[in-house]
Structure formats: C-alpha cells, structure tokens
Amino acid sequence: KAGVTQTPRYLIKTRGQQVTLSCSPISGHRSVSWYQQTPGQGLQFLFEYFSETQRNKGNFPGRFSGRQFSNSRSEMNVSTLELGDSALYLCASSLVGSGVDEQYFGPGTRLTVT
Amino acid sequence: SQKIEQNSEALNIQEGKTATLTCNYTNYSPAYLQWYRQDPGRGPVFLLLIRENEKEKRKERLKVTFDTTLKQSLFHITASQPADSATYLCASPTRNAGNMLTFGGGTRLMVKP
Numbered sequence: 001k002a003g004v005t006q007t008p009r010y011l012i013k014t015r016g017q018q019v020t021l022s023c024s025p026i027s028g029h030r031s032v033s034w035y036q037q038t039p040g041q042g043l044q045f046l047f048e049y050f051s052e053t054q055r056n057k058g059n060f061p062g063r064f065s066g067r068q069f070s071n072s073r074s075e076m077n078v079s080t081l082e083l084g085d086s087a088l089y090l091c092a093s094s095l096v097g098s099g100v101d102e103q104y105f106g107p108g109t110r111l112t113v114t
Numbered sequence: 115s116q117k118i119e120q121n122s123e124a125l126n127i128q129e130g131k132t133a134t135l136t137c138n139y140t141n142y143s144p145a146y147l148q149w150y151r152q153d154p155g156r157g158p159v160f161l162l163l164i165r166e167n168e169k170e171k172r173k174e175r176l177k178v179t180f181d182t183t184l185k186q187s188l189f190h191i192t193a194s195q196p197a198d199s200a201t202y203l204c205a206s207p208t209r210n211a212g213n214m215l216t217f218g219g220g221t222r223l224m225v226k227p
Contacts, residue, residue, distance in 0.1 A: 056208075108156070
C-alpha cells in the first residue's frame with residue numbers, strides 16, 4: 001500500500017508570511033500527527049488529529065495550527081513565519097494513534113524561512 | 115519534567131561488530147519504548163517496540179532491552195553493515211498528551227567497511 005505522502009517537499013518563505021503543508025496518511029489510518037525536526041531541538045511533537053478532531057497538542061505557539069478532513073488527510077498551517085520556524089516538518093500516520101501503534105512517517109517538508 | 119536522552123555523539127564502529135546505542139529516561143516510567151531509524155532527508159522508520167514488562171525483544175539482527183531499574187533501553191545491531199549507518203531514535207509516550215511520542219535526540223551510527 002502507498003506510504004504517507006507530504007506536499008510540498010521543499011518550501012522557501014519569507015518572514016511574516018504564512019504556509020500550509022499537506023499530509024496524506026496511509027489508507028485506513030485515522031490518526032495523523034505532526035512533528036517539527038531541527039538540529040537543535042530534535043523531533044518535537046506539534047499536534048495529533050483523529051477523526052477530524054485535534055486530540056493532542058504539543059508546546060508550540062498558536063501560530064501553528066492544523067486540521068484533518070473526513071478522508072483523514074491533514075494540513076498544518078504556520079502563520080507569521082519566523083526564522084526559527086525553518087525546519088523539517090514530518091507527518092506520521094497510525095491506525096488509531098494509541099501510542100503503541102507504530103507510526104509511519106512521511107518524507108517531510110523542508111521549510112526554509114528567510 | 116520527563117526527559118528522554120540519547121548520546122548525541124556519533125558512534126563509529128567497524129563492519130561486523132555489534133553496535134550498542136543507549137536511551138535513558140528520567141522523571142517518569144514509560145510503559146513502552148519505541149526505536150526508529152532515520153536516514154538523511156527522510157522520515158523515521160519504525161523498528162521495534164518494547165514494553166516495560168519485556169526485558170528483551172529481537173528482530174533479525176536487532177535486539178532491544180528495557181531496564182526499568184536503570185531507566186535505560188539499549189539497542190543492539192549485531193554483525194553491523196555499512197547499510198546500517200543512520201540515526202537511531204528512541205521514543206516514549208508523552209505524559210499528559212495521550213500516548214503521543216516524545217523522541218530522544220538520536221544517535222548517529224557510522225559503520226565503516
């Protein structure tokens with residue numbers, strides 16, 4: 001079966017702009033999580049969606065938001081971009097997001113803010 | 115607050131040897147730990163999950179141990195190969211965030227031929 005896909009793969013934005021990233025989970029997976037990965041902070045959990053509802057949220061400012069559609073596809077949005085938002089944004093899907101489910105990660109979107 | 119830590123220094127070993135990576139956790143007792151492999155520019159790939167009541171788990175050349183007394187998990191790759199070169203991440207459930215994962219910083223493994 002097809003893996004997790006993320007679009008776009010690369011993005012360059014300037015400070016103050018906003019950006020929307022997209023994630024298509026594996027078919028049948030209902031939980032989608034988003035992570036930010038930077039060299040300094042590593043992989044940090046942003047939020048998790050299940051059945052179109054945000055179920056868990058990490059410690060990120062309100063500029064970071066997301067949503068999930070009825071087909072489980074998810075988008076995340078970052079408004080008023082800052083230089084520190086430059087990172088690899090990873091989406092992961094799992095069957096029900098129970099934690100013991102293995103998470104299947106997409107290839108990520110590399111965001112560069114200039 | 116809960117912490118999960120891995121040796122940030124790269125581990126360099128010779129092909130054929132056993133690689134051992136360490137994951138330490140503090141201020142909590144996770145019910146399980148997961149291990150992932152990440153190659154440059156790619157998303158992590160799940161390798162193994164070990165529960166707190168399991169001392170050891172094996173999968174082909176991989177072995178994971180979970181010592182709740184030492185608050186530590188060890189990840190072993192036996193008969194290592196250059197293709198095993200990657201960053202290895204451990205992860206545990208996040209307290210007060212359902213069962214979502216908190217990841218360690220990862221350890222980069224380099225296997226030299």
